[in-house]
Amino acid sequence: MFKLGITGGIGSGKTTAAKYFEDIGAKIFNADKEAKKHLKNTSSLQHKIINAFGEAVTENNKLSIKKLAEVAFSSKIEQEILNGLMWPEVFILIENKIKEYEAQKNKLFILDAAMIFEGNFEHILDSTLLISSKKEIRIKRALKRRNLHLEQIQNRMSLQMIEADKKKCADYIIENNGILEDFHESLKKYHKSLPI
Numbered sequence: 001m002f003k004l005g006i007t008g009g010i011g012s013g014k015t016t017a018a019k020y021f022e023d024i025g026a027k028i029f030n031a032d033k034e035a036k037k038h039l040k041n042t043s044s045l046q047h048k049i050i051n052a053f054g055e056a057v058t059e060n061n062k063l064s065i066k067k068l069a070e071v072a073f074s075s076k077i078e079q080e081i082l083n084g085l086m087w088p089e090v091f092i093l094i095e096n097k098i099k100e101y102e103a104q105k106n107k108l109f110i111l112d113a114a115m116i117f118e119g120n121f122e123h124i125l126d127s128t129l130l131i132s133s134k135k136e137i138r139i140k141r142a143l144k145r146r147n148l149h150l151e152q153i154q155n156r157m158s159l160q161m162i163e164a165d166k167k168k169c170a171d172y173i174i175e176n177n178g179i180l181e182d183f184h185e186s187l188k189k190y191h192k193s194l195p196i
């Protein structure tokens with residue numbers, strides 16, 4: 001099974017790319033979605049997080065995901081503390097999924113994650129694909145989703161690894177600044193180049 005990591009900044013088109021591969025049979029692990037699900041279902045992790053951040057992340061003595069997001073995205077330090085608690089557990093989830101999909105003889109596994117290089121997740125992958133888009137376009141796409149304000153989007157962007165550094169780390173880069181049809185065409189060409 002070929003293990004591919006798809007990464008990129010907020011609104012770059014990672015999940016759109018992952019969906020393209022899912023539609024042609026790949027197995028997808030969306031790190032953000034799976035990490036949130038794991039946190040909701042794992043009280044030991046919730047307690048570790050409450051111990052680290054205190055009352056700033058609780059409501060009625062329970063972990064509030066909304067408050068946690070506010071705290072974790074307030075500064076690099078807070079984000080690193082949260083990542084230090086979350087990532088080892090997410091890493092195990094990814095490894096287990098890889099084993100499961102490998103046993104089922106799947107051909108392509110995709111890790112869809114914004115922070116592949118920051119978390120050193122590339123070491124368990126065969127290759128990495130960076131989806132790169134201009135900042136203004138990414139902001140417009142993220143605003144359209146309506147779950148975050150401009151300031152929150154810009155703040156989250158400022159906490160992500162800068163694009164130039166991601167480009168140095170990635171095995172392959174696809175630009176996604178045009179229409180969806182062009183993006184799909186680039187993904188199709190890239191898929192053909194994979195050794196699967």
Ligand code: ATP
Nearest residue numbers: 009010011012013014015016017141178179180183
């Ligand atoms: P995030 O990290 O914020 O979850 P992402 O990198 O996974 O973002 P997507 O969710 O794939 O990005 O894309 C963000 C939004 O932009 C989606 O609504 C998607 O449909 C849209 N989008 C992506 N690429 C294009 C494109 N080339 N043309 C038009 N819309 C696009």
